[in-house]
Amino acid sequence: MAFRLETERLVMRDWRSEDCRDFYAVMNTPAVMRWIGGPQAYEDWEQAFERLQGYSRDFGHTFWLLERKADGKLLGFCGLKRLNYDGAPNLGMPEIGWRLRESAWGQGYAGEAARASLDLAFDRFGYSEVTAVTVSDNAPSWRLMERLGMRERPELAYHDGKYSDLYGPARQWVIEVKAWRTAGDTSQR
Ligand SMILES: CC(C)(COP(=O)(O)OP(=O)(O)OC[C@H]1O[C@@H](n2cnc3c(N)ncnc32)[C@H](O)[C@@H]1OP(=O)(O)O)[C@@H](O)C(=O)NCCC(=O)NCCS
Numbered sequence: 001m002a003f004r005l006e007t008e009r010l011v012m013r014d015w016r017s018e019d020c021r022d023f024y025a026v027m028n029t030p031a032v033m034r035w036i037g038g039p040q041a042y043e044d045w046e047q048a049f050e051r052l053q054g055y056s057r058d059f060g061h062t063f064w065l066l067e068r069k070a071d072g073k074l075l076g077f078c079g080l081k082r083l084n085y086d087g088a089p090n091l092g093m094p095e096i097g098w099r100l101r102e103s104a105w106g107q108g109y110a111g112e113a114a115r116a117s118l119d120l121a122f123d124r125f126g127y128s129e130v131t132a133v134t135v136s137d138n139a140p141s142w143r144l145m146e147r148l149g150m151r152e153r154p155e156l157a158y159h160d161g162k163y164s165d166l167y168g169p170a171r172q173w174v175i176e177v178k179a180w181r182t183a184g185d186t187s188q189r
Pocket of ligand 1: 106
């Protein structure tokens with residue numbers, strides 16, 4: 001059955017074929033793609049889109065499409081996959097990731113979707129830890145990791161075959177189930 005989850009302001013759902021063009025039309029900007037290789041050819045996004053659908057089939061989760069509940073507007077993606085980057089020392093580890101269209105930045109949407117994703121990772125999928133990957137200069141991304149209670153694991157940094165020549169080492173922030181549950185008891189997640 002297709003995945004669909006509602007949070008306070010968002011719908012997180014599995015991808016449909018028509019999402020491929022719609023997503024590319026609003027997401028392939030220099031600002032959105034600044035730390036992930038720059039704007040990409042449609043053919044490259046199509047391949048990424050197919051991989052995202054494949055993760056749903058293989059694992060039951062993916063970086064899901066995000067829509068705003070109020071008006072159905074496509075906001076980006078957030079969710080869970082398994083780490084599969086060239087050069088990473090911990091291939092296969094559950095990984096959280098996010099990408100929002102520019103007009104959706106600065107409103108807490110990524111955080112809202114990320115908290116739902118971590119709840120799912122630990123409660124529904126039974127993972128014991130989740131990682132997130134970014135580069136030093138992508139402060140919006142690693143600041144979100146820190147706000148979620150993820151902590152950097154310097155020993156997991158690696159030379160990413162696709163991105164490190166452009167941006168330097170890929171760095172990883174990790175949260176374990178116990179820390180997530182403790183945070184849930186003490187903060188207003
Ligand atoms: C990384 C990315 C998803 C972060 O988006 P974001 O909107 O900054 O993240 P959040 O959802 O956590 O929102 C936090 C911001 O919203 C503000 N905010 C406003 N209303 C809020 C609310 N109700 N709840 C929480 N934060 C709120 C916060 O103050 C914060 O702003 P600040 O960073 O200026 O202090 C976004 O920058 C992006 O899509 N980047 C391009 C793609 C990319 O690089 N992806 C990651 C690859 S590793």
